[in-house]
Amino acid sequence: MAWNAQGGGGGPWGSGQGPWGRGPSGGGNPPDLEELLRKSQEKFRQYMPGGVGGGRGIALVVLAGLVLWGLTGFYKVNPDELGVVLRFGRFVGFTQPGLNYHLPSPIETVLTPAVTRINRIELGYRSAGEDRRIAARSDTADESLMLTGDENIVDINFSVFWKIGDKPDDAEKYLFNIRDPEGTVKMVAESAMREIIGQLPIRAPLFENRQAIGDRTRARMQELLDAYGSGIQVTQVQLLKADPPAEVIDAFNDVQRAKADQERLRNEAEAYRNDIIPRARGEAERIVQEAQAYREQVIDLAEGEAKRFTSVYQAYKLAPDVTARRMYIETVEDVLKSSQKVIVDPSVKGIVPYLPLPEPGKPKHTAAPQPASQGGSR
Numbered sequence: 001m002a003w004n005a006q007g008g009g010g011g012p013w014g015s016g017q018g019p020w021g022r023g024p025s026g027g028g029n030p031p032d033l034e035e036l037l038r039k040s041q042e043k044f045r046q047y048m049p050g051g052v053g054g055g056r057g058i059a060l061v062v063l064a065g066l067v068l069w070g071l072t073g074f075y076k077v078n079p080d081e082l083g084v085v086l087r088f089g090r091f092v093g094f095t096q097p098g099l100n101y102h103l104p105s106p107i108e109t110v111l112t113p114a115v116t117r118i119n120r121i122e123l124g125y126r127s128a129g130e131d132r133r134i135a136a137r138s139d140t141a142d143e144s145l146m147l148t149g150d151e152n153i154v155d156i157n158f159s160v161f162w163k164i165g166d167k168p169d170d171a172e173k174y175l176f177n178i179r180d181p182e183g184t185v186k187m188v189a190e191s192a193m194r195e196i197i198g199q200l201p202i203r204a205p206l207f208e209n210r211q212a213i214g215d216r217t218r219a220r221m222q223e224l225l226d227a228y229g230s231g232i233q234v235t236q237v238q239l240l241k242a243d244p245p246a247e248v249i250d251a252f253n254d255v256q257r258a259k260a261d262q263e264r265l266r267n268e269a270e271a272y273r274n275d276i277i278p279r280a281r282g283e284a285e286r287i288v289q290e291a292q293a294y295r296e297q298v299i300d301l302a303e304g305e306a307k308r309f310t311s312v313y314q315a316y317k318l319a320p321d322v323t324a325r326r327m328y329i330e331t332v333e334d335v336l337k338s339s340q341k342v343i344v345d346p347s348v349k350g351i352v353p354y355l356p357l358p359e360p361g362k363p364k365h366t367a368a369p370q371p372a373s374q375g376g377s378r
Helices: 033-047 055-071 170-176 181-197 203-207 210-228 246-318 320-336
Strands: 074-077 083-087 090-095 098-101 108-111 119-123 125-127 137-139 145-147 153-164 232-243
Touching: 083 170, 090 170, 119 125, 119 181, 145 181, 153 170, 153 181, 153 203, 153 210, 170 232, 181 210, 181 232, 203 210, 203 232, 210 232, 246 320
Parallel strands: none
Antiparallel strands: 074 098, 083 090, 083 108, 119 153, 125 137, 145 153, 153 232
């Protein structure tokens, strides 16, 4: 691009100015860069005692660098953390919370894992937002769908709470034995839950004690993590939801209602059976006992009659006349004690004949006849 050198503009640098703030000299050549660098070095040497090339200046520079390098070894460990000191990448010890010091990097470095913080992993769903209690959840099918022991599919959402263990070497294991602690815990949790659910029928996660399933899963997770040497402690496994898959939940609810009706009818039948069978058994036992009592009664009466007859016969053999007379009197007594009797003294005169007739509507021989007002009846 051609610049107009005429007039007051004088080019893009202003009126008669060059790029170095000076006017053109000797045909507009720029100043010498080497000259500028040389002058800058001379000014820098003036500020350094004894000059840069002197031994004292070099010693001061090296000393200042060593001091600054040594100060980089101070570090802070927060109350919920534990300092893990590494020397050339190898573990050498722990440091407690507070201000500590280690040899400057790259000789020693420090890692500060949070050993008291409770971490949470969600499986089968993801919480949206910071407030997990009211957050909307989106199911993750590949994590939540599991096969039960009776070959049914159940949709399970659960959370795992874990932290670094309390043993002295758990922090070292956590840092050096596993590469991805959170991913490892997640895979172990999913594997343990699938193992436990695969041993149970579908009723267990749907209707029975879910906390028992969570406790079994936590114990299984701890076994696997200890076998890995992870240094991780599982504090709780919380089973949040267990439902049939969304595609078949309506049909599953119909089946459950039918099973509930079946169970209700079975319980009613059991109650009716428990009511009728004891009563029938009681009635049968009563009849048996009455029959036994009647048998005992008949046998006793027959034995008594037999003994009475034998005693009468023995008495008859000893005194036939007396015994026959007594038997006659007893027979007459038995016959007459249930019949009406009228005794008239033949010495009494003027007795009107009396014919007892039964009254209508009354049984015959209901009342004894009344004796006449005169006479010696009794």
